Amino acid sequence: MKMTVRMKIFTYMVLLVLIISFTFSLTTQVYTADLFDQFQREQINADYLSAAPEEQFEIFKSFFLGNTRLEALLQVTHGARLLFFVAIGLLFSFWLSGVLTHPLKKLIAAIERVAQGDLNVKVPVDTKDEYGKVAQTFNDMTFRLREAEEARRRLVADVAHELRTPLSVMQLKLENYQQAGHHISPEMLLRLHDEVIRLNQLVDDLHVLSLAEAGRLSLDRKPLDLTAHLERIVDDVRYEAEEKGLDIRLCTNSRPVTVMVDARRITQVFINLLTNAIRYTPRGGKITVKIEDRVIDRNDFFTCVSVIDTGIGIPAEELPHLFDRFYRVEEARSRHTGGTGLGLSIVHHFIRAHGGFIRVASQPDEGTIFTVYLPEGNVT
Numbered sequence: 001m002k003m004t005v006r007m008k009i010f011t012y013m014v015l016l017v018l019i020i021s022f023t024f025s026l027t028t029q030v031y032t033a034d035l036f037d038q039f040q041r042e043q044i045n046a047d048y049l050s051a052a053p054e055e056q057f058e059i060f061k062s063f064f065l066g067n068t069r070l071e072a073l074l075q076v077t078h079g080a081r082l083l084f085f086v087a088i089g090l091l092f093s094f095w096l097s098g099v100l101t102h103p104l105k106k107l108i109a110a111i112e113r114v115a116q117g118d119l120n121v122k123v124p125v126d127t128k129d130e131y132g133k134v135a136q137t138f139n140d141m142t143f144r145l146r147e148a149e150e151a152r153r154r155l156v157a158d159v160a161h162e163l164r165t166p167l168s169v170m171q172l173k174l175e176n177y178q179q180a181g182h183h184i185s186p187e188m189l190l191r192l193h194d195e196v197i198r199l200n201q202l203v204d205d206l207h208v209l210s211l212a213e214a215g216r217l218s219l220d221r222k223p224l225d226l227t228a229h230l231e232r233i234v235d236d237v238r239y240e241a242e243e244k245g246l247d248i249r250l251c252t253n254s255r256p257v258t259v260m261v262d263a264r265r266i267t268q269v270f271i272n273l274l275t276n277a278i279r280y281t282p283r284g285g286k287i288t289v290k291i292e293d294r295v296i297d298r299n300d301f302f303t304c305v306s307v308i309d310t311g312i313g314i315p316a317e318e319l320p321h322l323f324d325r326f327y328r329v330e331e332a333r334s335r336h337t338g339g340t341g342l343g344l345s346i347v348h349h350f351i352r353a354h355g356g357f358i359r360v361a362s363q364p365d366e367g368t369i370f371t372v373y374l375p376e377g378n379v380t
Contacts, residue, residue, distance in 0.1 A: 012099075016092050023084070103131040107138060119146045166195040166202075205342040209325065212349035219262040219353060226257045226266075226303060226374075227291060233267060234289055237274045245283035248274075252291040259303050259374050265350045266374075272343040273307040273370050281311035281367075294376065302356065302373040309369075314362040322360060323348035347372075 043059060051059065106123055113121045119142055123135040170192055211217045234250045241248040270289075277287045288308040295304045314322065325345045347370075351358050355375045362368040 012092075016088075019088065019092075023088070103127075103135065107135065110138065114142060114145075119149060166199040170195045202342075205346060209342055209346055209349060212346070212353055215353075217265075217349070217353045219265060221260045221262055221354075223258050224261050224263050224266070226259050226261075226305070227252050228256065229263065229266070230270065230289055230291065230305065233270050233274065237271070237278065240275075241278050241287060244278060244281075246278060246281055246285050246287055248278075248287040248289075250289045250291075253293075257291055257293045257303055259376065261354055261374065265353070269347050269350050269372065270305070270307070272347050273372075276343060277307055277309040277311060277368070277370075281309045285310040285367075295373070297373060301376040303376055304371055304373055306369055306371045308367065310367040313364040313366050314360070314368055315364055316362075319360060319362065323358075 039060065103126075110121045110123045121142060123138050125132050125135045125139070173192055173195075208217070230250055230252075234248060238248055274287070274289070281287060286309070288306075290306045290308065292304045292306075295302045323344050325342060348358055351372055351374070356373045358373065359371045360368065361371075
């Protein structure tokens with residue numbers, strides 16, 4: 001059983017009372033024994049032994065009450081006892097205050113180091129009481145701060161890299177056009193325009209993602225027939241899929257499945273998932289969009305949409321980082337095909353903003369399944 005700080009203080013105070021009681025009892029016994037020895041030496045004689053019991057009691061009583069030396073000794077002993085107990089109490093209080101404040105001193109020192117920018121500080125967790133919980137919470141906080149700082153550094157580096165790529169292409173092409181000294185054709189301008197579009201898309205994605213991560217993403221929720229909506233989305237990407245030689249289809253039951261969502265945000269979610277599936281599924285592969293309603297998970301009902309492909313798959317060690325910003329399973333893969341590395345992160349945060357979540361299962365060279373869980377609510 002772990003002891004709380006309150007229990008420890010109570011235990012220490014009980015210990016102090018026991019020490020004082022034991023000391024008082026011991027000194028009283030010693031002093032009383034000394035008086036008995038003195039009475040035996042001075043009063044017990046032939047006259048005392050031959051006296052009646054009542055007379056013996058009176059002699060014993062008069063010895064204790066009438067002995068002036070005893071009265072003086074009692075006063076001196078009382079003062080000594082008082083000083084002794086006060087000293088013990090002060091020493092015990094000093095020790096107890098040190099015991100109670102020692103963990104706080106370690107925590108204060110660690111907080112000062114964090115204030116100076118040292119996020120690698122860690123407070124030892126020596127107990128399981130409130131102090132131990134505070135120390136563990138502090139260690140968890142510094143761990144999250146380190147993660148946030150590392151994420152910030154990666155974000156700055158990734159943004160700089162992603163912005164540098166289209167800007168470098170535009171600069172190089174403009175310099176070549178300028179050195180050539182002849183008229184710029186519409187085809188050349190179109191290439192520059194593609195880089196501008198890519199740069200603008202990256203900035204827009206970063207802006208939307210920052211709003212979603214901060215919980216400030218505005219949603220225009222309205223009842224939406226998810227079945228009909230997904231049919232339109234699949235039709236929109238069908239040409240791209242068939243051009244690559246892929247079979248894409250939607251599997252659903254006959255009745256409509258209605259959810260309360262922001263149609264524009266949900267469209268972007270499934271467009272991103274289907275685009276990824278098309279991008280990483282080899283020719284001749286298959287992509288299936290499957291809808292299931294009233295799926296029970298975590299004691300709640302959800303509408304589930306699975307995007308299933310027979311693509312190249314994702315290694316198991318890559319799955320935990322799949323929804324991180326700018327994360328790519330293969331560094332050159334998304335950049336070569338025009339992706340910004342933000343699509344899945346946007347998907348993740350858009351779904352969370354709707355109160356849902358997303359799961360992924362994958363096997364290399366076998367395919368990937370992304371399953372979106374959208375909460376079912378009262379649709380009016």
